[in-house]
Amino acid sequence: xxxxxxxxxxxxxxxxxxxxxxxxxxxxxxxxxxxxxxxxxxxxxxxxxxxxxxxxxxxxxxxxxxxxxxxxxxxxxxxx
Numbered sequence: 807x808x809x810x811x812x813x814x815x816x817x818x819x820x821x822x823x824x825x826x827x828x829x830x831x832x833x834x835x836x837x838x839x840x841x842x843x844x845x846x847x848x849x850x851x852x853x854x855x856x857x858x859x860x861x862x863x864x865x866x867x868x869x870x871x872x873x874x875x876x877x878x879x880x881x882x883x884x885x886x
Contacts, residue, residue: 813856820861826851828863837861837874846871
């Protein structure tokens with residue numbers, strides 16, 4: 807309950823809840839496991855997008871959180 811949108815990669819899904827929390831499931835390598843960034847996805851997320859293998863979440867005020875396959879953009883540490 808309380809889900810405002812769902813996006814996917816090739817093998818995983820991410821649900822954005824109305825309170826700004828993101829919940830993920832599916833293949834761990836393709837973004838289904840967001841535990842490495844889970845502390846940054848518990849609140850304040852305004853949108854989530856996915857491609858073939860990674861997700862990016864936009865937080866307020868403008869922070870970007872990524873996870874999933876690094877070559878698909880799951881590791882944004884070089885630009886964060």
